Amino acid sequence: MEADRWPDGACCPHCGSLDVHKMGGKTQAGMFLCKDCRDKFTVRTGTVFERSHIPLHKWLLATHLIAASKKGMSALQLSRILGITYKSAWFMTHRIREAMTPTKIDPIGGQNKGVETDETLIGGKAKNRAFAKKEPKKHTVLTMVDRDGDSHSFHIANVQADILRAAMNRAIDRKSHLMTDELASYSPLGEEYANHSTVNHSADEYVRLGGYIHINTAECRFSLMKRAVFGTHQSVSEATALPAEWDSNGTSGK
Template sequence: MKPFHSLLQMIDTLHTEEDCREYLEDMRWHGEPVCPHCGSISKHHYKLTQKGEFKGLYKCKDCRERFTVRIGTMFEDSNLPLKKWFYAIFLFLSHKKGISSAQLARDIHVTQKTAWFMLQRIRQNIKDDDATFDDMTQMDETYMGGKTSDKHKRRKKYNASKTGKKDMGRSVETKAPIFGMISDGKAYAQVVPNAQKETLLPIINERVRKGSTIITDGLSSYDELSKNYIHKIVLHSKQIYCVNGFHTNSIEGFWSLIKRGILGIYHMVSKKHLPKYCKEFVFRYNTRSMSDGERFNLFLQQPTERLYYGELLMKPEWIW
């Protein structure tokens, strides 16, 4: 099925629950229903033809269990119609910096609590990026979090007078470090406990092919990269941002997308949920050459799983 060109086209095409169900069946099954109970794939599963809420109900010819296209997915046992789910997914994936739960609640006429849970379900089912890099790879780390007392001007001057160094306000006590890479237009980001070499080097060795060119700033954690890689250093501390064509502008631009999204759209994020937000921005960035409809179809075609509300109730530690 061809992807939609816009949200308006999707609304015109999928304006009933049956239309949405058939579209989801086509995206997931491609004409061959799959039993979520035993995994049996067959065109000859019994299609029960009851009307109303039982439309789209199948019976497996092998295990004899009944199922619908919702079973075993993020839509299972949801009281919301697929129509609202599809609108939420399309809006979420097409907005460059995301969409807030308050705005989504107004757009699809649900409560803010319901919209927040929907967005968390969608983020949960964005697959982890298993990207590997073997070309010129830019690396950097950033810190997500709000202001601390050390960032006040008076405290900054005091620290600078004592240490002789500029206070960057990078305390992991109140901030969450994120490590990222970009190569050939493809990004990767991971929340890490700290930016020390014992944390960063294993990630780099796992995802970057030996002998590749790596471009970083002057952080000492990267000092040992020259053993296995061609290491180019751009000393930002000396106001140098490009050396013989080598720079970290791409990864810096990616950080700006995440920070503008969290500051401008979401406002507050907890350390517990920050990895999901990173996956969200990585997915949009890596699929930016796709149309909104192609990105929407890609998400529906991927396997999804149900997220229970109780998993989200643990008290988070807010960083913004």
């Protein structure tokens, strides 16, 4: 990890100095001393692994397990696999997910690339409620998926064109070939992209042009997301941390 973080030699994360001394011995293994600011640091300093008593190899394994599990990894499962307490595992899952949160939204798609867009409803079932057996409020989630494996999903207020546009403008490159279902809101939006094709699910049409035009990737994305909610997280709350610039656009959540 030191070679990966500092390929040209260790550098002090506090002051940036290259004049550092690697300390040794059993109690100071992995510790560096900066000769300029006289502060100590390790390869963990300034990362999500900082100030933790959990061994680094368990952190790395946990990071791999969470990153490689497409339906998510629960803290309970992680605690069993790594032989650590549930409390430690819960702390790790939160820190690792925090590290995965993108700081900005890179548009997906591009010239000669297809981007599938679809929306779904997320919300509980009336029969699962202990009291007041009325249908819980459903929340709309919009997903945009390209065919290179990148995607953006957002909780949106509704499927009106202006709200879809606010989300899609940020997440999709205008040069993309947009693929959607026949929802009317997409018609005016489609003209803003290089191409727009639709599949008509109500007429049992799922794939067109020899398999090129479809929104099956977006539907798989939703399927995985729902599996993750049911299988790993059990329940999700509406409120999530979101980039501030999204507040005024009818979108709330990631």
